[in-house]
Amino acid sequence: MNKTKQLFTLRIFVSACCLSLFLFACQRDKPVEDNWQSLFDGKSLEGWKSVGGDAPYTIEDSMIVGTMTKGTPNSFLITEKEYVDFILEVEVKLEGATTNSGIQTRSHLDSAANDGKGRVYGRQVEIDPTPRAWTGGIYDEARRGWLYPLDLNESAKTAFKAGEFNHIRIEAIGNEMRTWVNDVPVSAVIDTIDNSGFIGLQVHSIPDSLDGLKVYFKNIKIQTENLIPKDFPQDFYWVNLASNQLSEQEEKAGYQLLFNGQNSDGWRSARSEQFPEKGWEIKDGIISVLPSDGGESTNGGDIITNEQYTAFDLSFEFRLTEGANSGVKYFVTLQEQTSGSAIGLEYQILDDEKHPDAKMGRDGNRTLASLYDLITSDRNPRPRRGVGTWNRGRIVVTPDNKVTHYLNGEKILEYVRGSQDFLDLVAISKYKDWDKFGQAEKGHILLQDHGDAVSFRNIKIKKL
Structure with a gap:
């Protein structure tokens, strides 16, 4: 065999080896790639349908494009x-700085609503370019x-990056839902429905x-089998809607x-030292103050935790x-x-519409979620849910004595x-005669008996 043929044969051999290695690599990676399925082929809306409103959805440059349309409800x-x-990934871009969008997950359709066009309800991952900046948050559309x-x-x-494509990752596995925006962990919810x-x-x-x-929506893909959750920070705050239960994540983070x-x-x-013999009821996973005369501690009286706390997330x-x-x-x-009731800093719980206390004090500082008689809570009506429905309260006290009240996940006040600002408020309040009011190094958590029927559940705390 001459040198030319030898060289040609060698080139074929090397090329074959390279091809084999390439095919081997592709075969090795193929199961990972095959775990993703595209929800949009870039050419048609096959497998999708429009409901709710009349805003049009079209295809442009392998993207699904929704056009905001005046005079129509959510589409x-x-x-x-x-x-x-599933694990879902999608890239989203919005035009405008005051617009809004979202990605529905495990959602449903009330087909009779909106004159037969239907109303979507269920958990939504928010896309929010406004200064509020809640992209990646979880909203329950048309329901909670x-x-x-x-x-x-x-x-x-x-x-979130305004005016750019943003990568959204959503994991819905079991009763857990977690979100990321551009690889940043954003929200985590444990839910009991859907x-x-x-x-x-x-x-x-x-x-x-x-x-x-x-x-604009593009690169929409989903995994439904062999799901591997992405790592999440251990000290992340979860909203756990399962009553009186700690998730594995909460236990690892130190909640009790x-x-x-x-x-x-x-x-x-x-x-x-005993629990009251009357005035309180524990039934169906709920602890309730029973109604009496509407007075402070005139029936069963207040109850407190055995333990005392210094810095905490309640x-x-x-x-x-x-x-x-x-x-x-x-x-x-x-x-x-x-x-009357025992003395302490108070997260007010009140029917603002019907109880006269809402109109007393100064500037509404006795209304729902306020620091009672001291600081008025944010009066935004959005986080306030009606009488007879469950509301979520949260009080965070950090080691530097900063205190924050939340209502249904929204920050409602801080101090x-x-x-000096705190001391000035105490000086003009009903607490002015109590020495060093609200400044104790540690203290009990208290649920108040004010003579009205109020229920509690899902009470948990983490020492900080």
């Missing part, structure tokens, strides 16, 4: 197929409202001035249940009856002499214990 492009557990607003994770507000449903893309209703602006849903373990009367759910009054107090020492 959705939803999958014809329903999904159970906000489940995870980004007041619960303020550091994630900078993840274990299956469709996926949808939203064009939000708009004022006339935004008519014609667009929202203050109410086990079955008995009064961990609680006692503010008047004695979450609880409460349900008011019409005209009811109660409160969650903290840094309760029992050292003050009082014939610093012992600061």
Whole structure:
């Protein structure tokens, strides 16, 4: 064989080897790639349908484009197929700085609503280019409202890039839902409903001035088998809607249940070492103040935790009856002499519409979620849910004495214990005669008996 043929044969051999290695690599990676399925072929809307409103969805440059349209309610492009557990990734871009969109997950359709055009309801991952910056938060469309607003994770507000494509990752596995925006962990919810449903893309209703602006979706893909959750920070704050249960994540992060849903373990009367024999009821996973005469501690009396706390993250759910009054107090020492309720800083729980206390005090500082008689809570009506429904309260006290009240995930007020501003407020309040009011190093958590029917559940705490 001459040198030319030898060289030619060698080149064929080398090329064959390279091809074999390439095919081997592709074969090795193929199972990972095959785990993703495209939900959009870039050419048609096969497998999707429009519901809810009249905003059009078209295809441009292998993207789904929704056009914001005046005079129409929220419009959705939803999958014809329903999904159970999945990992979804999509890239989204919005035009305009005051627009809105979202991605529906495990959602449903009330086909009779909107004159037969249907109304979508279910968990939505928010796309929010406004200064509020809640992209990646979890909203329950047309049902329960906000489940995870980004007041619960303020550091994630900078993840969204206005005017650019943003990568959204959503994991819905079992009863857990987690979101990322541009690889930043944003929200995490444990829910008790909707274990299956469709996926949808939203064009939000708009004022006339935004008519014609667009929202773009591309690279929409999903995994439904062999799901591997992405790593998540251990100290991340979860909204857990499963009553009186700690998730594995919460246990690892150091949370403890203050109410086990079955008995009064961990609680006692503010008047004695025993739990009250009357005035309180524990039933169906709920601990309730029974109605009496509407007076402070005239029936069963306040109850407090056995343990005292210094810096903490306290979450609880409460349900008011019409005209009811109660409160969650903290840094309760029992050292003050009082014939009524025990003294402490108070997260006010009140029917603002029907109870006269809402009109007393100064500038509404006795209304729902306020620091009672000291600081008025944000009066935005959005986080306030009606009497008879469950609300989620949260009180965070950091080691530097900064205190924050939340209502249904939204920050409602904040202050610093012992600061001059705080002392000035105490000096003009009903607490002015109590020495060093609200400045104790540690204290009990208290649920107030104000003589009205109020219920609590899902009470948990983490020491900080």
